[in-house]
Amino acid sequence: xxxxxxxxxxxxxxxxxxxxxxxxxxxxxxxxxxxxMTLLASLLKPYATDLAMSYLTMVGSIVIFCIGLNMVFDKxxxxxxxxxxxxxxVIAAFxxx
Numbered sequence: 001x002x003x004x005x006x007x008x009x010x011x012x013x014x015x016x017x018x019x020x021x022x023x024x025x026x027x028x029x030x031x032x033x034x035x036x037m038t039l040l041a042s043l044l045k046p047y048a049t050d051l052a053m054s055y056l057t058m059v060g061s062i063v064i065f066c067i068g069l070n071m072v073f074d075k076x077x078x079x080x081x082x083x084x085x086x087x088x089x090v091i092a093a094f095x096x097x
Contacts, residue, residue: 052093059089 063086066079 049093052090055089055093056086059085 059082063079063082066077066082070076070079
């Protein structure tokens, strides 16, 4: 489950990076964006518990839902203001409650 969620997050980031500016590959032995995302995911894997991934998925779904509401209705929500909630959700998973 954790590997699937990390892979999904990495794929979304790569799709956005590819759509915005190409694959950002730099010559001379530098890391491409795909390699750097894989390296980042492997470093974060020990900290990605099932609870943290569950919270991250829940908050991410709410953000995507708000984007859909913006597309359908005239009332606009500022979805970028919800981005800190992604970090707070992961931190909340490690709090002893």
